[in-house]
Each structure stands twice: as C-alpha cells, then as structure tokens.
Amino acid sequence: MQFLSVCAESAGQRLDNYLIRELKGVPKSHIQRIIRSGEVRLNKKRCKGTDRIAANDQIRLPPIRVASSHTSEPTLAIPAQEFAIVYEDDVLLVINKPSGIAVHGGSGISFGVIEQLRRARPKARYLELVHRLDKDTSGLLMIAKKRSALVKLHESIRQNHPHKVYLALAVGIWPEKVRQVKCPLLKYTGAQGEKMVRIASNPQEGQRAHTQFRVLQHYAGDRLHAVGIKALTLMEATLKTGRTHQIRVHMQSQLCPIAGDERYGDYQINRRLHKIGLKRMFLHAAELTLAHPVSGDILQLTAPLPDELQQFLHHLSVVSGQSSQQS
Template sequence: MTATSKDLVRFLTIDDTAEGQRLDNFLFCELKGVPKSHVQRIIRGGEVRLNKKRCKGTDRLNVGDVVRIPPVRTAASADTSAKPIPPRVFDIVYEDDALLVINKPSGVAVHGGSGVSFGVIEQLRRARPQARYLELVHRLDKDTSGLLMIAKKRSALVKLHEMIRLNVPQKSYLALGVGAWQAETRRVTLPLVKYVGAQGEKMVRVGEDGQSAHTVFDVLQRFSGSLLHQIGLSDLSLLRATLKTGRTHQIRVHMQSQHCPIAGDERYGDYQANKRLQKIGLKRMFLHAAELVLPHPLSGEPLNLNAPLPMDLQQLLLVLAHGKE
C-alpha cells in the first residue's frame, strides 16, 4: 500500500445538496478512501469543526454551515493494473437542479459490486467531477434498460425514497413474454421470497411467506405464425407491466409464475426459447422501464417521463410483425 496526503486544512460551506445530512455521512463521501473508523476518530478528537465548534458525527448539516476538515491520509492501492473508471455520458430524459433521469442502456450495472468494478453512478460521477451530490434513487437490473432516477440533492433523495415507500411513482415496463398471456390474468398479486441460489446469486420465488407484490399486466400485441414456428416457438406476448409494489425481480418472477417468462431472461426464463430467439436477433432480456409518472420531489410539479424502446428491441418487434428476418 502507498499513502498520499492532503496537506491543507479545508473549509467547506454546506449548500442545499447536503442539507439535513449527518456530518459523519457527509465526511464519508468527502473523504473517500479514508477508513470510516479514522473519520470517526478525527471527529471525536475535535479535528473536525462545525462552525468553529466541536461536533458529533450525528450532527445534522444546514445550508451555510462551515465544516473544517483537517489534513488526512488516504490509502491508495499500489496495484497499477486496476483500470480507472471511464466517464460516460448517458441519454438524459429529464434534468434540473434536484433530479436527473437517464435512459440506462442494457448491460450496464447501476453501481459497482458483486464482481462489477463500476456502474452507472460511478461513471456519472467521473463524467461530472463538478457535481457535489449524485446518488441513485432506485435500481434497475443490469440487463434491464430504461428510466433511472439519480438525485442531485439530498433533500430530493429523502423525498423520493419516501414516495417510493408509499408506492407513489407509477412505473410501467415493456416486456416480451414467451407464450400466450391470458388476457383475463391482468393482476398478479403473488407474494415474493428472496433466497440465495446454488451459485450464490440473489434469487426470488413465489412463496406464501413472502412480501406482498402486485403487478398489473396489459397485452399490447401478440405474435405467432411461420417465423416463430420455424424456430420452434408458437406464441409471444408484448406486455405493459405496471408496478403497484417495487419488489426485487417482481415483473420477472410474476411473468414466470404465469408460464410466460420474459424473453431473453437468463435467470427466470426458458433456456431453449432464449436460444431460439437469438436466431432472430434477441441478444438480451426484453425488459424496458418505459414510463415514470410522479410529482417532482421538491416542487410537486407532475412529471410524466418516457424512454423509447431501444433500437434492437424495436427491430425485433418489426421482425416478428412482418414474419421475416
């Protein structure tokens, strides 16, 4: 390990991006690479000052507060083989001073971890070094594309989390199911249980002892005919899935439970069907977060946000509709 040093005392004036945040959590973000135990130690030792006074880690910050941060040593890995996080610009659907909503592409994790060194949030922070605050509001699976919210102020994050707990945002997805969805099955309310799979992966199944879950499905289009028969399939169903609750893998497991799993879903889908669909161009899971309706977290202004279906999925629908590759 090598060590680098910040030799100067810093004085940071708090703006509305950190208003209401605990001092220790604020410092954990400011002093990335410094062990949390060391951050707590310099607070207890009086080296950190809040408005020139001794303070506690639990103190809440207000706009205009001045935080004194002493020189600290940050551990830096000597492993030069580690690749730096590349900055990336994502398609912006909505942005103001409190909220950023992007159209996340498939194949990109929302954050690093579990074998992924970085994700959307780390790349956004690299692309926007001037941004004081960028935090994920919610998550999308790596292979799911579509609308992803990032808070640019802590006050917006707190309000959005409260809204999500109350199921205020209306989230609608587009999903292609393998099979003929039964139109009378519009509401699926099967409870869901989390468990760990054989390879240590996070899994979800239907179970009476699980968390309540509610998805509303509407059939938008049905596909059948010679092209599907040529690859050994009979029916596909394009669905709009509207979440009434926000459980992990909810749409994927609810569709699996109705014997109409999502096309291209490697975890809950039909392996043989996925292999056959690859022949006509499906290279990913067909699940897209298409619409988000909610009041703005700070102004209350109604927001109705939409992300168009990615071109590869649009192309697949055209192939299915015209019955030829």
C-alpha cells in the first residue's frame, strides 16, 4: 500500500483527476477501476472519482504497476519543450502555441504542449491548461501555475469574461450583412470516430454559441484565379462563447469555411491553396484580454500572425476599397 497526502494547492480537485496527475504512466481506465472497486480509500472511507479532495486528506492506494517493460508498443519519450512566452508570473503562463501541436495527449496523440512543458520544467509543482486550442490553431494559450489561479480563470471563462480575438482566412467573399453568428452547436462522432460539431437543427438540443465577425481585407487576383479560387476574406472573429470548433463551424455555416481547414473546409480548395503556399489551417488566436486571477489587473496580450501566414497573404492581391467592416 502507499499513501498520498493532499497539499493545499491541490485542494478542491476531483479525486480521479488528482490521481491521474499524480500517478503518471498509469492508464486513466485503471485509476477509475481501482476507485470503483474500493481499493482507493479517502480518509479511510470508500470514495468516488467525483469526490472533491481537501488539504491534508489522506489517500490510500493499492500496489500499482506504473508501466510494463514487456509491452510490444514502445513508449515514446516526451521531449522537453519550451514555447514562446507572451506573459509569465508566479501564477500564470501565456504562450504563443505553434500550429500542428496538440495542447495535450490523448485520442492517438502521445503528448502535447502541457506534457512537454512539464518535462521542460521538472521543478514546477503545478502546470495545468486553462483552456484549449485545436491542434492546427496557433496563438495565445493560457496555463495556470497554481490551482487557485486555474479556479479563478475557469470562473471567469464561465462568465465569458476573457476577450478572445482570432484571425481567420475565409474562402470566398464573406456576406457583408453578417456581423455575428448565433447558431447553437451540437457535438457528434464522425465516421472515423473523430469528434465533430455541427449546427443544431433543434436549438433546444445544441449549446448556445455566439461569434462576432469583422471583415479586415478581401483578396483576389491572378494567383488565386490560377488555381480556381475567386476570392479570400481575412476575418476578425471574437468569441462571445467558447464552444468546441465554434469559429470553424460558424464560418462554415456562412458557406465561407476557413482556408486550410481539413475537417470543416473544402478538400479540393484546400489542395489548391496548398499549391500556392498555404500549408496549414489559417486560424490564429491573436488577442487576449483578461483580469489577472490574483491582482485583478487587466492584461492585454497579443501574438502576431505567424510568419508562414504573413508570407501567404503577402503574395496575394488586395482588393482595394474593401478593407474594413464596422461591427
């Protein structure tokens, strides 16, 4: 048997989430099983994974084998990785996440940003994602360095307080009259088992979702026409709610999917865009305004458009006289 004593920083977490973090290398399914079977005791009593733990709680665990050296699948080592820091203090870290890197492991992905950061900072007692970005989305990502900060930021997110602005490139001409989309969203599983989102046909079934849009620039010209694309529109998308794939599905609903979006975009158009230099989805978390979780001071953070997206736009022809739209 082994015993864990809960520190004040971990107080308030669900028991199962706490054990998943503490017992690195132990499958989540195994942790859930030993809790259900009664082999885990919280202060000498049977417990549930959903129970909240408090400072100085005592957790009794059965003998656990962390990993087998005889597995046929070699375990991939998690590489230590730091990322471009936009803001950091004792309780909060904000990085500029590159495209192509998941924020965490799971669903066939061995590791993500948070696992790499933990490996790069072995002395850090606490590093947890405050929110998520899609794997192919770049930009501002918040990580809490103390649980108290995480709780405060999650409370703020529930009240839709952090002001998040994204830059997205739409295929086609964005409808001039569409300044906001409020279509509710419904999650479902795709044909390959992937997580998908669509506009809910019955508003009562979907989650409320609201995105504000503003046109920044129209692009056309010979370079696009040569691959059969009439126009692209650079958009500013401001989240009023934070649902999974919200911007991607709301733009798709206006028949202007995000350029390079392999899940909700147009496959043939994406192939053509790839030929003229767009190698990724054009979605970037560019601005973040929030109250600091401890001081309450307003933080206004920005991440410039990545070089590869800047270069792609640089080689397109701007349509004059259509560079802005007031929201």
